[in-house]
Amino acid sequence: MIANLTYAHEDYGIRLRRLFVPAESRGQGEGTKAMQAFVARFADVAIRLDAYPFEHKPTQAEIDRLVRFYKRFGFSVIRHVENVPQMERIPLPSSVEMHKRMFGAYWSEP
Numbered sequence: 001m002i003a004n005l006t007y008a009h010e011d012y013g014i015r016l017r018r019l020f021v022p023a024e025s026r027g028q029g030e031g032t033k034a035m036q037a038f039v040a041r042f043a044d045v046a047i048r049l050d051a052y053p054f055e056h057k058p059t060q061a062e063i064d065r066l067v068r069f070y071k072r073f074g075f076s077v078i079r080h081v082e083n084v085p086q087m088e089r090i091p092l093p094s095s096v097e098m099h100k101r102m103f104g105a106y107w108s109e110p
Helices: 030-041 060-071 095-106
Strands: 004-009 013-020 046-050 076-081 084-089
Touching: 004 030, 013 030, 030 060, 060 084
Parallel strands: 013 046
Antiparallel strands: 004 013, 046 084, 076 084
């Protein structure tokens, strides 16, 4: 995999610190593959990130493109800090947990 992804464990879950794809490899699905693997690995944990390319001062169009990219993986903007969108992905309950919540007393373990 060409993409470089770094993260840290935090009190609330996981913080995605950086997703970097070299310029010559962009647009080839490397960032998408890295994010798919990342959110699959931490599907049951809250994940936060800053939608901001820290290599340079981005245009608003670049920030908007990053926000759209991360939204494809279930992230939503929770706030802006100094014009930097902070995003979060809340874990989805497993199908077993959803059934327990829906059917309560009628649910029995298989």
